Amino acid sequence: xxxxxxxxxxxxxxxxxxxxxxxxxxxxxxxxxxxxxxxxxxxxxxxxxxxxxxxxxxxxxxxxxxxxxxxxxxxxxxxxxxxxxxxxxxxxxxxxxxxxxxxxxxxxxxxxxxxxxxxxxxxxxxxxxxxxxxxxxxxxxxxxxxxxxxxxxxxxxxxxxxxxxxxxxxxxxxxxxxxxxxxxxxxxxxxxxxxxxxxxxxxxxxxxxxxxxxxxxxxxxxxxxxxxxxxxxxxxxxxx
Amino acid sequence: xxxxxxxxxxxxxxxxxxxxxxxxxxxxxxxxxxxxxxxxxxxxxxxxxxxxxxxxxxxxxxxxxxxxxxxxxxxxxxxxxxxxxxxxxxxxxxxxxxxxxxxxxxxxxxxxxxxxxxxxxxxxxxxxxxxxxxxxxxxxxxxxxxxxxxxxxxxxxxxxxxxxxxxxxxxxxxxxxxxxxxxxxxxxxxxxxxxxxxxxxxxxxxxxxxxxxxxxxxxxxxxxxxxxxxxxxxxxxxxxxxxxxxxxxxxxxxxxxxxxxxxxxxxxxxxxxxxxxxxxxxxxxxxxxxxxxxxxxxxxxxxxxxxxxxxxxx
Numbered sequence: 045x046x047x048x049x050x051x052x053x054x055x056x057x058x059x060x061x062x063x064x065x066x067x068x069x070x071x072x073x074x075x076x077x078x079x080x081x082x083x084x085x086x087x088x089x090x091x092x093x094x095x096x097x098x099x100x101x102x103x104x105x106x107x108x109x110x111x112x113x114x115x116x117x118x119x120x121x122x123x124x125x126x127x128x129x130x131x132x133x134x135x136x137x138x139x140x141x142x143x144x145x146x147x148x149x150x151x152x153x154x155x156x157x158x159x160x161x162x163x164x165x166x167x168x169x170x171x172x173x174x175x176x177x178x179x180x181x182x183x184x185x186x187x188x189x190x191x192x193x194x195x196x197x198x199x200x201x202x203x204x205x206x207x208x209x210x211x212x213x214x215x216x217x218x219x220x221x222x223x224x225x226x227x228x229x230x231x232x233x234x235x236x237x238x239x240x241x242x243x244x245x246x247x248x249x250x251x252x253x254x255x256x257x258x259x260x261x262x263x264x265x266x267x268x269x270x271x272x273x274x275x276x277x278x279x280x281x282x283x284x
Numbered sequence: 285x286x287x288x289x290x291x292x293x294x295x296x297x298x299x300x301x302x303x304x305x306x307x308x309x310x311x312x313x314x315x316x317x318x319x320x321x322x323x324x325x326x327x328x329x330x331x332x333x334x335x336x337x338x339x340x341x342x343x344x345x346x347x348x349x350x351x352x353x354x355x356x357x358x359x360x361x362x363x364x365x366x367x368x369x370x371x372x373x374x375x376x377x378x379x380x381x382x383x384x385x386x387x388x389x390x391x392x393x394x395x396x397x398x399x400x401x402x403x404x405x406x407x408x409x410x411x412x413x414x415x416x417x418x419x420x421x422x423x424x425x426x427x428x429x430x431x432x433x434x435x436x437x438x439x440x441x442x443x444x445x446x447x448x449x450x451x452x453x454x455x456x457x458x459x460x461x462x463x464x465x466x467x468x469x470x471x472x473x474x475x476x477x478x479x480x481x482x483x484x485x486x487x488x489x490x491x492x493x494x495x496x497x498x499x500x501x502x503x504x505x506x507x508x509x510x511x512x513x514x515x516x517x518x519x520x521x522x523x524x525x526x527x528x529x530x531x532x533x534x535x536x537x538x539x540x541x542x543x544x545x546x547x548x549x550x551x552x553x554x555x556x557x558x559x560x561x562x563x564x565x566x567x568x569x570x571x572x573x574x575x576x577x578x579x580x581x582x583x584x585x586x587x588x589x590x591x592x593x594x595x596x597x598x
Binding site for chain 1: 310311312313314315316317319415416424425426427432475476477478522523524525526527528529530547548549550556557558559560582585586589590593
């Protein structure tokens with residue numbers, strides 16, 4: 045990291061990319077700035093824009109260097125940053141509710157997490173489900189949203205050995221973040237329940253249920269409701 | 285599929301991996317969806333050019349060989365990229381050439397002679413239903429390919445082609461300077477990145493002077509390089525977007541160059557990013573092969589990339 049250089053700054057990210065670094069730390073207050081910059085890039089780069097990847101503190105701008113050469117793209121980004129203002133209006137984000145069945149059968153780390161936090165399971169569920177989380181980034185897999193911030197009482201490091209196979213819909217926590225797995229993948233987060241929400245659907249407009257900036261609540265539901273909503277009630281082994 | 289398509293080829297048997305790839309999936313990376321597309325853009329692009337296809341037509345990426353195909357009608361095809369010992373009814377097919385395949389003939393890929401990934405293009409392009417705007421196959425994400433679900437080619441699959449495949453004239457010849465011999469040591473040009481100053485001086489010297497070996501942990505997501513241990517003051521970053529060719533260095537000091545199927549965000553410090561042509565070149569390296577990293581400038585990288593795209597008519 046270039047020492048002491050002021051933020052924001054624009055860093056090389058290959059022939060077709062510029063990394064716009066806006067902040068040094070993870071903070072919900074970053075979101076309206078990232079939203080504003082994302083929107084302005086869409087408007088300013090037009091046909092030359094290939095992809096935008098917003099994350100906690102940065103926006104990766106991927107462009108077609110044949111349509112707009114790297115230096116010209118960089119100059120345009122400098123102009124955008126010059127009078128950037130946070131976009132509070134569009135930053136409100138969609139409010140999404142994820143119906144979640146919290147149960148040791150589908151959340152094999154729930155009991156251990158409760159023990160670690162010195163709480164009973166009900167209190168952990170309460171703690172996780174009463175909070176509103178913001179989506180900071182998508183990545184790892186299509187539709188996988190990194191959300192925060194988790195109540196610090198539930199903070200925990202990732203598993204030392206990731207599981208080979210985490211079922212789709214699994215609701216998980218790690219560090220001060222929470223997430224739900226859209227599809228079956230390996231995973232190193234602590235599993236505490238399962239959601240019936242379809243997080244990624246190729247046939248849905250927009251494909252991903254969650255987007256950067258969204259506000260998400262996990263709503264605790266019982267087994268019957270979960271099953272009625274199409275949730276997968278099959279338990280998993282704690283060591284799977 | 286709006287164009288008129290017909291079945292052109294049937295898969296008789298497959299090797300480790302054969303995938304349908306167009307230019308890739310774009311505009312959805314913010315949803316965590318990776319880029320996909322041909323690991324060797326150069327070989328894929330020239331194979332399409334040989335049969336007169338525009339930029340972006342879907343071709344087959346055959347990794348390591350083992351694929352056997354039967355023509356269900358007369359076709360005009362071309363091979364680019366690796367030499368995997370391809371033969372047509374037992375007669376060798378030279379890499380980097382266009383050729384005709386008559387109905388009932390068999391095209392078989394054996395094992396690597398030079399390089400790792402061969403590209404088989406057909407005049408008009410292979411046809412499949414796009415998923416999120418592309419037919420590029422990403423097995424890990426379950427997107428694209430013949431079935432739309434990220435499936436690799438399997439015995440019994442039937443490959444649709446745009447109908448003009450059957451009557452277009454072959455006959456383009458590859459410009460000689462575009463032919464590659466992947467057995468030669470690879471020199472990979474790299475654009476230094478923002479964290480380059482966080483590596484110590486000795487590591488930076490070694491990065492660009494040592495010989496690196498391609499590890500056997502190498503796939504379409506990324507290729508690990510083995511060599512001197514690079515030391516960086518930064519161990520992890522807050523996760524951020526990763527571009528094609530990014531060379532990340534985890535705590536063990538062994539760099540990983542990230543290719544088309546990489547995850548969209550990640551948190552390791554980066555030495556920089558391979559140029560598009562260097563990423564293509566690396567995708568043709570077999571485990572154990574020697575490579576060197578060479579810093580370059582954006583001007584030179586752009587010049588080389590622009591020349592390729594213009595030559596290919598895009």
